[in-house]
Amino acid sequence: MIKIKDAFKNGKAFIPFITGGDPDLETTKELMLAMQEAGAALIEVGVPFSDPIAEGPVIQAADDRALAGGCTTDRLFDMIASVQGEMRIPMVFMTYINPVFSYGQEKFMDRCVECGISGLIVPDLPYEEKGEILESCHRHGIELVSMIAPTSEERIRTIAGEAEGFLYCVSSLGVTGVRRSITTDIGSMIRMAREVTDIPCCVGFGISTPEQAKEMADRSDGAIVGSAIVKIIAEHGRDSKKYVYDYVKEMAEAVHT
Amino acid sequence: MNNEGRFGPYGGQYITETLMNAVLELDEAYRKYKDDPSFKDELKALYRDYAGRPSLLTYAEKMTRDLGGAKIYLKREDLNHTGSHKINNCLGQILLAKKMGKTRIIAETGAGQHGVATATVCALLGMECEIFMGELDTERQALNVYRMELLGAKVNAVKTGTRTLKDAVNETMREWTSRIADTHYCLGSVMGPHPFPTMVRDFQKIIGEEIREQMMQAEGRLPDAVLACVGGGSNAMGAFYDFIPDESVRLIGCEAAGEGADTSRTAATIATGRVGIFHGMKSLFCQDEYGQIAPVYSISAGLDYPGIGPEHAELYRSGRAQYVPVTDEEAVQAFEYLSRTEGIIPAIESAHAVAHAMKIAPEMGKDKIIVINISGRGDKDVAAIARYRGRDLHD
Incomplete structure (x- = not known):
């Protein structure tokens, strides 16, 4: 089984996010393969949810498109299973807790293992509540990714001390979405985390340009980009493959230079 | 956990x-x-000086006589400043x-x-x-x-x-x-x-504390039932909380069934929902088989919510409180009934509790007492109810 740490074998990681089933699952599959070819180190696939409270308007709209297009948790698992054989990099799910809870966590983890999902990112499951699914994740060898935010302050050490896979460092206040500039002192957040953990730290939220990606990767182990890619998909729909490939290639190269 | x-x-x-x-x-x-x-x-x-507390506990004499069963009291949260609890x-x-x-x-x-x-x-x-x-x-x-x-x-x-x-x-x-x-x-x-x-809940529990005191003054004993409408559930929690240890007091939450708890046009969370995690809490939610939050419907914008507060979910699980669905039509009838009978226009939300009282009061003995929490006044709903009855007012 591919592990999250494999994403960091070749140095800094560029981590793209797309919403599963936006605009349909066939396109998601094509995009995953294209992003792998373009140099993505790990792929985050969003499980669409009706009320994604951590997302800005761009990813909210992607969730709406995916659900309107008939994407369900089962169909998403089926698609991931079908692409698994061709994937050489780790795949993680970004999902709100209710789809996992509702599906039944044991069954959810079983299916993750079957189709090669290495980890979960659950934005509405903070440190205090991670016990909800942590045991079940561990029994299945799935890593539960922890998040730290600009407001975390002294919590950073507590969270990072138990973090696994990689540590997701939220760059700014607010929801996901493209930002002109990132003003948080990312460097000191990462330094605090590194006092207590050896796992890679990656920065996400608000990154869209190669310059931003490089800047964030310089201070951490990688950059995560969602909204900027989802925007391309919103514009080009089923014909997004070439555009997403070009964008990811440019971003991955920026992270590696 | x-x-x-x-x-x-x-x-x-x-x-x-x-x-x-x-x-x-x-x-x-x-x-x-x-x-x-x-x-x-x-x-x-x-x-006291700004909201106008304590709110009154009004004996609904005509309604009691008309329904012919339990004595009915109304907790008048509609009289608070801004018109609700x-x-x-x-x-x-x-x-x-x-x-x-x-x-x-x-x-x-x-x-x-x-x-x-x-x-x-x-x-x-x-x-x-x-x-x-x-x-x-x-x-x-x-x-x-x-x-x-x-x-x-x-x-x-x-x-x-x-x-x-x-x-x-x-x-x-x-x-x-x-x-x-x-x-x-x-x-x-x-x-x-x-x-x-x-x-x-703590900021709302004054409702129940006042009901207890006012009821002791008026009747020298506790009520047999306290009824309140439930969306998220704050007025109900406020009315119920002080009575939770008093097992003799039935606590009844009235949910918005919209066009019926057996239709898709409903907001009755206890009747139709299941356990989930959303909006920061584990509780009961209206949702589909994959945990997508369901679109809900009620004539009442205040009860039009796909979840319920976690303490209500627990009161339901433990059996301490009972939750019943009330349809749009029943609520509108109760809205009109209380206006005509007592000269009190309740919020359409509160009318859901009035509607259930109209169902159970006639079946209860004349020595029984029920309290309905009138969580708000109905001025805001007048145009919508007129529309429901086919009259278009320009408000």
Whole structure:
């Protein structure tokens, strides 16, 4: 089984996010393969949810498109299973807790293992509540990714001390979405985390340009980009493959230079 | 599992990391002030001199005679300043926020009652105020939108999702995530992450405490049943809480069934929902087999919510309280009935509880007593009820 740490074998990681089933699952599959070819180190696939409270308007709209297009948790698992054989990099799910809870966590983890999902990112499951699914994740060898935010302050050490896979460092206040500039002192957040953990730290939220990606990767182990890619998909729909490939290639190269 | 703010298996703090320190700070401040004598005195004075508490307990003599069974009393939260129970919570939370050094308040609203109460207290206490309201609700309750603006609040029409209360909560949470340092989220019901369900209940429990005292004065004994409508459940929790240890007092929550709990056009969470985790809490939610939150419907914008507060979920699980669905049609009939019979126009939300009282009172003996919590007044609903009855008023 591919592990999250494999994403960091070749140095800094560029981590793209797309919403599963936006605009349909066939396109998601094509995009995953294209992003792998373009140099993505790990792929985050969003499980669409009706009320994604951590997302800005761009990813909210992607969730709406995916659900309107008939994407369900089962169909998403089926698609991931079908692409698994061709994937050489780790795949993680970004999902709100209710789809996992509702599906039944044991069954959810079983299916993750079957189709090669290495980890979960659950934005509405903070440190205090991670016990909800942590045991079940561990029994299945799935890593539960922890998040730290600009407001975390002294919590950073507590969270990072138990973090696994990689540590997701939220760059700014607010929801996901493209930002002109990132003003948080990312460097000191990462330094605090590194006092207590050896796992890679990656920065996400608000990154869209190669310059931003490089800047964030310089201070951490990688950059995560969602909204900027989802925007391309919103514009080009089923014909997004070439555009997403070009964008990811440019971003991955920026992270590696 | 985290035991903070749990009611049996329900409750918790399922929110983004960005908001965690904000709710921990709020919890700490609430613990500090809730038993602080000067905070309590200040709040008590506001309840009395500004909100008009205690609210009356009115004996509904004509209704009692007409239904021919149990004696019916009405707890008159409609007589509070701003016309509903929502002011109790807003005075408490915004006073607390001020003590915490916050200068800006944000809040969601459904029918507009919580928004109006929030805007009112912000005007009184000199806080900046921004309200999030589903676009559909701004149309259903246009008068309340203008009222909030008159009080100095900025009202944002939420255009995402079902454009109702659930989406207003989503958007207010998103807003809080982007601006925390000077901003308090004044959540309007006994829902959301800990400490909100506990704190809001504590600010509302005065309803039940007053009912007890007033009932002892009027009848020298406790009522046999207390009825209240339930959306998120704050007026019901406020009315029920003091009576939880008194097993002889039946607690009955009346949910909005919309066009029927057996149809898809419903908001009856206990009747049709199942356990889930959403809006910061583990509780019961209307959702599909994959955990997607279901679009809900009720004629009442204040009950049009796909979840229920976690303490209600626990009262249901333990059997201490009972929850019944009431349809739009039954609520509208009760709205008209109470207006005609007692000269009291209830909020369409509260009319759901009146409707259930009309069902059970005739079957109860004349020596029995029920209390209906009239959580708000119905002025805001007059145009919508006229429309329901086929008359188009220009309000």
